[in-house]
Amino acid sequence: MKIFLLSFVAALGLFASSGAYAAAPASDGPYKARKEAIKYDRKAEVERARREAAQRKYELERQRQYALERQRLEAQRRQQQQQAAERARWEAQHRHDDHGHDYGYRR
Numbered sequence: 001m002k003i004f005l006l007s008f009v010a011a012l013g014l015f016a017s018s019g020a021y022a023a024a025p026a027s028d029g030p031y032k033a034r035k036e037a038i039k040y041d042r043k044a045e046v047e048r049a050r051r052e053a054a055q056r057k058y059e060l061e062r063q064r065q066y067a068l069e070r071q072r073l074e075a076q077r078r079q080q081q082q083q084a085a086e087r088a089r090w091e092a093q094h095r096h097d098d099h100g101h102d103y104g105y106r107r
C-alpha cells in the first residue's frame with residue numbers, strides 16, 4: 001500500500017511538472033486573441049518610441065559634449081597663440097642689440 005501511494009504521488013508530481021499540465025487553457029475565441037494582439041502591439045509601439053526618444057536624447061547630449069570639447073580646445077589654442085605673441089613682444093623689447101655702440105662699457 002505504501003508503494004502504491006508513493007508511486008501515485010510521484011506520478012502526480014511528474015504530471016504537475018510536465019508541459020501538458022502547464023499549457024495555457026484554450027482562448028475564449030478570436031475576439032480575445034485580437035484584443036490581446038492589439039494590446040501587445042500598443043505596448044511594443046510605446047517601448048519603441050521610448051527607446052527612440054532615449055536614443056535621440058543620448059545623441060543630442062553627445063553632440064553637446066563634442067561642441068563643448070571643441071570650444072575648450074579652440075579657447076586653449078587661442079590662449080597659446082596669445083601667450084606666444086606676448087612672449088615674442090617681450091623678447092623683442094628686451095633684446096640687447098647695441099648696433100656697435102659701446103656706451104662707455106668697452107675698455
